[in-house]
Amino acid sequence: MTKKLSELRRGEKGMIVKVNLNGLTRRRLLDLGFIPGTIISVVFESPLGDPVAYLVRDTIIALRKEESEKIEVELIN
Amino acid sequence: MFWKRREKNQQLVQIEILPKRKNKIIALAGNPNTGKSTIFNRLTGLKQHTGNWPGKTVKKAEGIFEIKDVEYTLIDLPGTYSLLSTSEDEEIARDFILFGNPDATVIVCDASVLERNLNLAFQIMQITNRCILCVNLIDEAERKGVEIDKETLEGELRIPVVLTNARSGEGIDELKEKIFLVSNRFLKLSPKKIQHKKEIQEKLNQLVPLIERAFPGLYASEWIALRLLEGDKKIRKAIELGNLLELINKGLNNGNGELK
Numbered sequence: 001m002t003k004k005l006s007e008l009r010r011g012e013k014g015m016i017v018k019v020n021l022n023g024l025t026r027r028r029l030l031d032l033g034f035i036p037g038t039i040i041s042v043v044f045e046s047p048l049g050d051p052v053a054y055l056v057r058d059t060i061i062a063l064r065k066e067e068s069e070k071i072e073v074e075l076i077n
Numbered sequence: 078m079f080w081k082r083r084e085k086n087q088q089l090v091q092i093e094i095l096p097k098r099k100n101k102i103i104a105l106a107g108n109p110n111t112g113k114s115t116i117f118n119r120l121t122g123l124k125q126h127t128g129n130w131p132g133k134t135v136k137k138a139e140g141i142f143e144i145k146d147v148e149y150t151l152i153d154l155p156g157t158y159s160l161l162s163t164s165e166d167e168e169i170a171r172d173f174i175l176f177g178n179p180d181a182t183v184i185v186c187d188a189s190v191l192e193r194n195l196n197l198a199f200q201i202m203q204i205t206n207r208c209i210l211c212v213n214l215i216d217e218a219e220r221k222g223v224e225i226d227k228e229t230l231e232g233e234l235r236i237p238v239v240l241t242n243a244r245s246g247e248g249i250d251e252l253k254e255k256i257f258l259v260s261n262r263f264l265k266l267s268p269k270k271i272q273h274k275k276e277i278q279e280k281l282n283q284l285v286p287l288i289e290r291a292f293p294g295l296y297a298s299e300w301i302a303l304r305l306l307e308g309d310k311k312i313r314k315a316i317e318l319g320n321l322l323e324l325i326n327k328g329l330n331n332g333n334g335e336l337k
Contacts, residue, residue, distance in 0.1 A: 027159070027161050028159070028161070030196075031158045031197075032158055033158075057190055058189065059193065
C-alpha cells in the first residue's frame with residue numbers, strides 16, 4: 001500500500017517509491033538522500049505538525065508538507 | 078589602511094575565491110558532519126573549532142601544512158550534500174570546488190553511510206580528476222559492523238581511497254602521501270564519470286567548446302553548460318552579457334550578484 005510521506009506516522013516505516021517533484025526541488029531531495037528504495041521513518045513532529053523530521057539514510061532531515069506530500073512511500077513492517 | 082586604487086580598465090583582478098597561488102591548494106570537501114574539520118586540524122595542527130553538528134563551518138577556513146618540507150594550503154569547506162545547492166554555506170563549497178581549481182580535492186566521507194556520501198563524490202569527480210576519497214570515521218563504522226573494501230572502491234571509482242580515523246590520526250600519513258602524489262600530478266587519474274543521456278551529451282558536445290571559447294580559463298565549463306540546459310536564467314543572462322566570470326567572482330546565487 002502506498003501513501004504520501006506526509007501521512008506517515010511515528011512508529012511507521014516506509015520505503016520511498018516515487019518523488020513527484022521536478023527541477024531543482026527534486027534534485028535537492030535526491031541529493032539529501034530521498035531516493036526511491038530508501039527506508040524512511042518519522043523522528044519528530046513539530047507542535048503544529050509541519051515541518052516533520054525524518055530519518056533517512058542515517059541522517060535526520062526535516063521537510064515541509066509541501067515537499068513531503070509529493071513523496072510516495074510504501075508501508076513496510 | 079591604504080589600498081592602491083585599482084586602474085580603471087584593469088581586467089585581471091584576483092578572483093576572490095582563489096587564495097594566493099604560492100602553494101599548492103588542497104580543498105577538503107564532503108557532506109556535513111563527516112569530520113572535515115578534524116582532518117583539517119590533524120593536517121595543519123591548527124585548532125579550528127570542531128563540533129558535532131551540521132553547518133558548523135560556515136565560511137571556508139584556510140591553513141598551511143607541510144609534506145616533504147613543501148608548504149601546501151588547505152581549505153576547509155563547509156559541508157555540502159550537492160554542488161547544485163541553494164543554501165549560502167553550501168554555495169561557498171560549491172563555488173570553490175567549481176571555480177577555485179584546487180590542485181587536489183579531498184572528498185571526506187563518513188564510512189558508515191558511504192552510499193549517501195558518494196553522491197557528492199560523483200559530482201566532484203565529474204568536475205575534477207584530481208581527487209582523493211578519504212573514508213573517515215572508520216572506527217565508528219567498525220563498531221556498527223561496517224567494513225570498507227578499499228581496493229574494490231578504488232577500482233570502481235578510479236581515484237585513491239584512504240581510510241582514516243582523524244581523531245586518532247590513523248591514515249593521516251597515507252592521506253598526505255596521496256595528496257602529494259595527486260596535487261603534483263604524479264598520479265594521472267581518470268575517475269569514473271557519470272554518463273549523460275545521449276541527447277544531453279550531444280548538446281553538451283556542442284555547448285562546451287562554445288563556452289570555453291567565449292570564456293577562456295573557465296573551469297567547470299561542462300557544469301555551466303548543464304545549468305544552461307536546465308534553463309538557469311542567471312547563467313544564461315551572464316553569458317549573453319559576457320560577464321560570467323564576474324558573476325562567478327561574486328558568488329552565483331548570493332543575491333548581490335545583480336547584473337548591470
